[in-house]
Amino acid sequence: MSENVLKVENATMQFGGVVAVDNLNLEVNEGEIVSLIGPNGAGKTTAFNVITGVYAPTNGRVYFNGACIVENFPHGKMKKLYQGEHLGEYTSVKEPTPDKITQMGMARTFQNIRLWKSQTVMDNVLMAKHMRRSSNLFSATFRLNKREEEKQREETLDLLRIVGLEDVKDDLSTSLPYGKQRRLEIARALATEPKLLLLDEPAAGMNPQETIELTEFIGEIRSKFHMTVLLIEHHMDLVMDISDRIYVLDFGKLIASGVPAEIQNNERVIGAYLGVADDAED
């Protein structure tokens, strides 16, 4: 189990009577790039939010580096409403807030870019370094942490150099073109020094050229930072190109998993995307 960087075990997320994620099991091993795909509304982003602590799952567990970080079971109102499986298997509640989970070493980007808009490119990355500070309020205010501050700035510049944003470091983050904003968001996530990077539709709204560049970029990040990556994506070219393994979700349920070649030829996956099988069965 300790080889898994991330392991999601029997996670179910239910909102009222709607089961958004149904009994999801997922593993990400060290150094892998794993993709989570599925049609619109399949529950991919919800799964992401469960992993990163935005939502506590209704039932199930999440392990990170072998340690259980999130656990929940249906209680309160949900006790009656719960429609999923594995009831009674989990008995304790662990609901860390997203910032705690990021501190453990998981960093994410967002489907709709969420940069700090009034700040420069440099400051965006620098702000993400706040979490790894050792200074307290007093030492930071009275500049007793000069060495740390300088180190943070140097690391930020290094990071910007690696992602190719050094020349625009003093520009306002929102003045960047779309593709570069995506890059900046990834750089910002990297600044929190994660072991696992979660990318929520990094190629959304990108043209083919930008998508190719992004594919290369994600590959570069993996090799340079020895990063493990879990990503949600709709661009099949990108997914098939860089993924080591793929999980496919449909209506909250996992319908297939495997290496890209297997997924490409899986009939259930094709059915879920094109919606052919349903009519024939009726």
Place this chain on the structure above:
Amino acid sequence: MLQKKTKNICTAAALVLLAVVIVCVGQFTSSTSMLRTVLQLGAIYALLAVSMNLCNGFTGLFSLGQAGFMTLGAYTYAILTIPVESRAGVYYLYGVAGWLEKLELPIPVALLVAGLVAALFAFLIGLPVLRLKSDYLAIATLGFAEVVRIVTASSPLNRVTNGSLGLTMIPGFSSYYGIFAVVILCIAIIVLLINSTYGRAFKAIRDDEIAAEAMGINLSQHKQMSFVISSFFAAIGGALMAMYMGAISSTTFTIAVTYFILLIVVIGGMGSVTGSVISALLVIASREWWLRFLDQPMFIGSFKVPLLKTGFRMVVFSVILMVVVLLFRKGIMGEREFNWDGIYSFFKRLFSKKKSGKGVQAK
């Protein structure tokens, strides 16, 4: 772009100029001069505005509790510093509580205690209230301020706060420079904080809370921090106000005071310290001084100018505020700080415009 050295010289020159103005006013004007009033009151309001800006402009917490924390600060300061020999006179109606009778602290200690008391209250109030967002937070803090104001005037506290009679004989700094020293020190600390890594975290929360949390910034802890520090300095501002006025009562710091400070912050620009300072001085100067003539009847020859009578000043003042807000949607400074590059490019543009204007005329 100017060189860094030039900029530093300019900043030093500006600071020296400011010091010279304060000293000149202190040396060459009488103690009742309008210039003195404006500078001192302006300085106090600058501190109050900057402290409010820390919470509202830099962290994005729309808090309206300023008057409450000022009341706490002012009362704490007053209770701790009224000279022992004049206590009996101040508390002539209800008498003074036993533990207070012999208690008199030096001014700097009392200022610090005033800030700490307000900070403690802010911490306790912040625990439940800071879970709220935007308007709801505003309403909750507004309610808190009102509760503080009413409780200070309530009868169980008569022997401590002197009930609705308020406190008088509040001592101030013997020197005219005292207030400026405190204000400059406090604002300097706030500026240092804003430019530190914690200040960056505050701005991250303001710009996008969800992203800030996802990047590992503990929201509740940082909001609490900003709220408590802001209240600490608001209380010191309140104490300075008590010092300046010499007498306070529960009606001194009403909701209107909070709105007045909010107005200074908005006009200066949410998220700009220099904006708040400049705007505090301008607003106080125009309210207290420049518009005074509107309150007196004026004659041009034998013609009496209509409308000019006591109170008309405030009408004009309000109209000016509306015009300013319409023209500068984000305040005078917006989110930017004062910098010499901005001034330089402004004059450059002005100059080149004149030049091109002349060029056209020559043709």
